[in-house]
Amino acid sequence: MENIVVSSTSWNQSVNQSISNNSDAFNHDIGYDEYRKLVSHYVDVVDWITICVGLPLTLLTIFAVLSMVRKYHVAPVYILNLLISDLIQFCSRIPLMLLEGPNNSFLYAFRLGLITSVGFMMCVSLERYLIVAKPLWYRSRKDIKTSLLVCVAVWILSVIFILSVYLPLELNTSGTILGVFLLLPLPLFIFCLVGTFKVLSETRSVSAEEKRRIFSVLVVVLLTYILLFLPVVLCLVFEEVEENVIFEAVAAVCQCLSP
Numbered sequence: 001m002e003n004i005v006v007s008s009t010s011w012n013q014s015v016n017q018s019i020s021n022n023s024d025a026f027n028h029d030i031g032y033d034e035y036r037k038l039v040s041h042y043v044d045v046v047d048w049i050t051i052c053v054g055l056p057l058t059l060l061t062i063f064a065v066l067s068m069v070r071k072y073h074v075a076p077v078y079i080l081n082l083l084i085s086d087l088i089q090f091c092s093r094i095p096l097m098l099l100e101g102p103n104n105s106f107l108y109a110f111r112l113g114l115i116t117s118v119g120f121m122m123c124v125s126l127e128r129y130l131i132v133a134k135p136l137w138y139r140s141r142k143d144i145k146t147s148l149l150v151c152v153a154v155w156i157l158s159v160i161f162i163l164s165v166y167l168p169l170e171l172n173t174s175g176t177i178l179g180v181f182l183l184l185p186l187p188l189f190i191f192c193l194v195g196t197f198k199v200l201s202e203t204r205s206v207s208a209e210e211k212r213r214i215f216s217v218l219v220v221v222l223l224t225y226i227l228l229f230l231p232v233v234l235c236l237v238f239e240e241v242e243e244n245v246i247f248e249a250v251a252a253v254c255q256c257l258s259p
Helices: 008-021 032-072 077-098 104-133 135-141 144-166 171-183 185-202 208-237 245-257
Strands: none
Touching: 032 077, 032 245, 077 104, 077 144, 104 135, 104 144, 104 171, 104 185, 104 208, 144 171, 171 185, 171 208, 185 208, 208 245
């Protein structure tokens, strides 16, 4: 379903169809047009607020990460690439909001940012898990070149996914495939969180503050995925959920907030 993963502007088109299909469920004091305009207006407002706030904050965070690299000589490569993928989402949403009619170029750019965002969230979770569960193995193989190769692989695989799935297929079909694809990381997030918790509860070589920091990162990643990505996945995969205007609006807002 393209409307959830494009922008609130294209989402408005789906509201018209959904209300016409479910007119009895929305037969209240206000008319269907008023209801549609009210809901779509709030989604538009949230979309623009997240862009106006999130875009400069993302640029500021990227600058802070680069400053940390220069100062402490550490390279949080996955975090930096995650921020870049968020930046792509913000920048592609602006023309999708302003331009009339669908624009596949910006649509594919947005979906590329969405896919790579989930990919680097997986890298962050797996890295945190390996730090505590396999410290010796991780340190012997951890270097900047390996991290860069993983990042390049994530970008290349995401581009291949876009080219192989979206270009030859209709948007509705490709949206369903995207929803299934975005659902695959959930078991990995849960495994990393549970595995890290077990290891941290048994080890005594890691300080309590470091344990809280490592565990909090995994909790934030999992909660971000569940609260902000799963509603979008449900609307992409299940047609019954897609027909619910309110849930579709919630998924559109979650998509705006995910970066």
